[in-house]
Amino acid sequence: MLALVTFAKRESPSVSGMTSSPSAAFAARRVFLGGRFAPATVRVDGGRIAAIDAFDPDADTVLPDDAVLLPGLVDSHVHLDEPGRTEWEGFATGTAAAAAGGVTTLLDMPLNSDPVTTTPAALAAKRAAAAGKLAVDVGYWGGAVPENLGSLRELADAGVVGFKCFLSPSGIDEFGYLDAVGLDRALTELAAFDGLLIVHAEDPAHLHADGPLGVHYRDFLASRPPESERDAIRLVIETARRTGARVHIVHVSDGTALEDVRAAKAEGVRITVETCPHYLTLDAADVPDGGGAFKCCPPIRDRANQDLLWAGVVDGAIDAIVSDHSPSTVALKSEPDFGLSWGGIAGLQTGLSAVHTAARARGIPLERILPLMTTGPARIAGLGGLGRIEAGLPAHLAVFRPDETFTVRAEALEYRNPMSPWDGRTLTGIVDTTYLRGESVYRRGDGVLVRSGRELLAPSAVAGTEGSGASAPGASVHRVGEERA
Numbered sequence: 001m002l003a004l005v006t007f008a009k010r011e012s013p014s015v016s017g018m019t020s021s022p023s024a025a026f027a028a029r030r031v032f033l034g035g036r037f038a039p040a041t042v043r044v045d046g047g048r049i050a051a052i053d054a055f056d057p058d059a060d061t062v063l064p065d066d067a068v069l070l071p072g073l074v075d076s077h078v079h080l081d082e083p084g085r086t087e088w089e090g091f092a093t094g095t096a097a098a099a100a101g102g103v104t105t106l107l108d109m110p111l112n113s114d115p116v117t118t119t120p121a122a123l124a125a126k127r128a129a130a131a132g133k134l135a136v137d138v139g140y141w142g143g144a145v146p147e148n149l150g151s152l153r154e155l156a157d158a159g160v161v162g163f164k165c166f167l168s169p170s171g172i173d174e175f176g177y178l179d180a181v182g183l184d185r186a187l188t189e190l191a192a193f194d195g196l197l198i199v200h201a202e203d204p205a206h207l208h209a210d211g212p213l214g215v216h217y218r219d220f221l222a223s224r225p226p227e228s229e230r231d232a233i234r235l236v237i238e239t240a241r242r243t244g245a246r247v248h249i250v251h252v253s254d255g256t257a258l259e260d261v262r263a264a265k266a267e268g269v270r271i272t273v274e275t276c277p278h279y280l281t282l283d284a285a286d287v288p289d290g291g292g293a294f295k296c297c298p299p300i301r302d303r304a305n306q307d308l309l310w311a312g313v314v315d316g317a318i319d320a321i322v323s324d325h326s327p328s329t330v331a332l333k334s335e336p337d338f339g340l341s342w343g344g345i346a347g348l349q350t351g352l353s354a355v356h357t358a359a360r361a362r363g364i365p366l367e368r369i370l371p372l373m374t375t376g377p378a379r380i381a382g383l384g385g386l387g388r389i390e391a392g393l394p395a396h397l398a399v400f401r402p403d404e405t406f407t408v409r410a411e412a413l414e415y416r417n418p419m420s421p422w423d424g425r426t427l428t429g430i431v432d433t434t435y436l437r438g439e440s441v442y443r444r445g446d447g448v449l450v451r452s453g454r455e456l457l458a459p460s461a462v463a464g465t466e467g468s469g470a471s472a473p474g475a476s477v478h479r480v481g482e483e484r485a
Helices: 091-100 120-130 152-158 178-189 218-222 224-243 255-267 277-281 303-315 329-336 351-361 367-373 375-380 459-465
Strands: 023-033 037-043 048-053 068-071 071-077 103-108 137-140 163-166 195-199 246-249 271-275 396-407 426-436 439-443 455-457 477-479
Touching: 023 048, 023 477, 037 195, 048 103, 048 426, 068 367, 071 091, 071 351, 071 367, 071 375, 091 103, 091 426, 103 426, 120 152, 152 163, 152 178, 163 178, 178 195, 195 439, 224 246, 224 255, 224 271, 255 271, 255 303, 271 303, 271 375, 277 303, 277 351, 303 367, 351 367, 351 426
Parallel strands: 023 068, 071 103, 103 137, 137 455, 163 195, 195 246, 246 271, 455 477
Antiparallel strands: 023 037, 037 048, 068 396, 396 426, 426 439
């Protein structure tokens, strides 16, 4: 049995009677529909939402008044690290953490697995490693590196939803970064078939050389200044403008860069951006000396910068809030020198709770942040039919207690390695039950109940594998864009 979260407050009874069936009805006083909460009954048949009716107190399952029914979250930025670095994370533990956090669909990054997902053969190896382990649905990003420019369409046809690149060293030798010329080549190539490039935007000209920095977080923060993000984002905007390609900036930590993003969007540049729970909820002033659990690139910045990011959440400059779940072993994260410890935040399971807690403190309602954790990342990844409770869509649902508090205990999270920068913090809001196609896949207190997750592949890839035996053994394959099929 996987480890379970322990909670500081367990006064409310667990939601009862919430078991899966081919046909079911879930009634709640607060269902998230069309951007607001309303009383409703969600009727499910064959894994899909058959109808949304008025609240029925005699429905199969009636949520208590302190629970809300949400669409399953979509997290388009997750590093599951398998195959090759499964000791860091893996499909089994990572998708369990997703289910525990109310995430029903995630997109796996092309690193830090080994091999990195830059060829169709590497994608096949990843798919084989995933077979039989998925608690939620999983799709795959491919990588754009100097060695595979000119053959990105081949990888797209193999099933990836888009391509990740770095504009500075990735930390993984086998995943090289693109300079300005390489970025232009990649976007020119992708524009020809309307592919998407998602970009880790830091300009190496502003980054300090690798090596020891000491135990003080301020020294690490100074080694990756906001100018690095701003200059890199400006380069992406300029290149996207020239090529007409679609671009997405991952994990924006510099709030001042949003001014360039707003201007580019107003001009018609095809750009979207995301930020992460750690940038919205953690403050550089609170990072302890030697606190490797807090190290990530780009770094967690100060409160004034965080205020700018929240302004972007409210005004729409930011399109998505996703975890960038990028764990590693405890040994790699426990190195006290910030220059030597591994960078990456473990945040997949606690993302909704952390963001909801911070938003609530700022007077921002849950309904304002939910689209950025559901429909926003879904659209970025080309999964536009997901993240909503609507007739005809898959019955991906989560039962959430928005007022219940709990204390994060890293050792009790579903991750392979027990680390979290929120360890010991009290958060508000917790997931009770998560449903995938109407079937309960996670229940608080019981953990993962079934592994019925499917792969999400581009349509051309699925067409090429149907009837050929080319799918990963035991995998259930779903076409991206088939949400209403």
